[in-house]
Amino acid sequence: MQSRICLECKASYKPTATKNNLYWCSWTCYNKGRKGEARIGYRYSHGYKYIFLPQHPDSNKSGYIAEHRLVGAVKVKRRLLKHEVVHHINGIRDDNRIENVVVCTRQEHNLYDEAIIAGKKKRTELSKVPVIQKSIDGEIIKVWGSRTEASKHFGCSIACIGSAVKKKHKAQGFIWENA
Numbered sequence: 001m002q003s004r005i006c007l008e009c010k011a012s013y014k015p016t017a018t019k020n021n022l023y024w025c026s027w028t029c030y031n032k033g034r035k036g037e038a039r040i041g042y043r044y045s046h047g048y049k050y051i052f053l054p055q056h057p058d059s060n061k062s063g064y065i066a067e068h069r070l071v072g073a074v075k076v077k078r079r080l081l082k083h084e085v086v087h088h089i090n091g092i093r094d095d096n097r098i099e100n101v102v103v104c105t106r107q108e109h110n111l112y113d114e115a116i117i118a119g120k121k122k123r124t125e126l127s128k129v130p131v132i133q134k135s136i137d138g139e140i141i142k143v144w145g146s147r148t149e150a151s152k153h154f155g156c157s158i159a160c161i162g163s164a165v166k167k168k169h170k171a172q173g174f175i176w177e178n179a
């Protein structure tokens with residue numbers, strides 16, 4: 001996982017897969033952060049950001065409302081209906097930039113999420129396909145077992161090799177093709 005900045009002490013740290021350290025670097029910071037929630041005006045839950053706005057008609061019993069719903073309402077220029085869902089286009093739950101949210105029905109939302117899952121699956125599958133590394137003159141240098149293997153060797157991202165295959169441009173000074 002990528003490094004994140006602790007919401008409380010602002011230190012940079014690497015989150016692990018364990019719960020509750022997605023936003024705070026330590027239990028000390030987590031506890032401080034949680035206690036100060038109303039003071040700082042927001043909290044995180046299940047990856048979503050909630051704003052402390054007790055005066056809002058759609059806030060919950062604790063006075064919080066999901067930030068993506070606030071942004072969604074701004075986008076469609078009206079109060080959201082209960083059954084409407086706000087989807088994050090890039091799949092990142094706390095990326096609440098107005099261009100990243102779309103207000104939709106539940107049915108539409110299922111389609112959006114299926115598309116995200118299908119996209120991820122396709123990328124994972126492609127990362128396992130063997131890839132040919134060629135010199136600029138088109139000479140085969142090596143056939144790698146997968147894009148992952150090649151990218152590890154060159155210290156670049158899998159997407160860098162993938163994009164070279166797809167768009168037929170060079171990556172790491174070589175030509176890349178699917179085997």
Ligand SMILES: [Zn+2]
Binds near residue numbers: 007008011026
């Ligand atoms: Zn901290």
Ligand SMILES: [Zn+2]
Binds near residue numbers: 086087088109112113
């Ligand atoms: Zn969604």
